[in-house]
Amino acid sequence: MTPHNELRLLPWSGPDGKPCFLSTDGIGGTLTRLADNTEAAQLDFGAELLEHVMDVLTDEEVETEELRLLTRDLAAALRDTLRVAVSRGHRLPTLKAAACGGTEGPQLPAASFG
Template identity: 50%
Template sequence: MRLLPWTGAGGKPCYLSTDDPGSPLSRLADDIEAAQLACAEQVLEGARAVLHDAKAGEHAVRFALVRAVESLGDVLRVAVSRGERIRGGDG
């Protein structure tokens, strides 16, 4: 079972059961994970810039923090999914 990089109704986790890592849904999940990780890199770069700007206002800091929290959630989900796959899905 693979934890997918998106959630279902009510924020519940979605899983894929397949032995084919090259299936269309597996490839889509891989592409979304790659996009999430790339986005997280950009968010991190932007958040660092805001934090190093002594003139950044509350709105800028709050925006950077909200984006960073979203990205952290995505990155943790990718890490959990990949960790489960490395261990063979046994948790």
């Protein structure tokens, strides 16, 4: 894959809540590895939280405060997951880039069509 030389959305915000970006050539420096590890930790936390939610939903005696805290944690995990998805989506090769590589999709013999 060709290096992109683009800005990468990082999985954390700046002190003022605005998104942080990393200018990268796709080679994988220290900040890239830190961002990759942070994304993995965020996704793992979301998966663990989802398991916990399933347990709480089956508990008929759960307290309102616990549900409120759980909802807050779910919202934070969803926010992190969406940021990871957006960041990774921006790093996918575009169809135009794939076309430049000489492939236009699967090539089937004429006999395949009857």
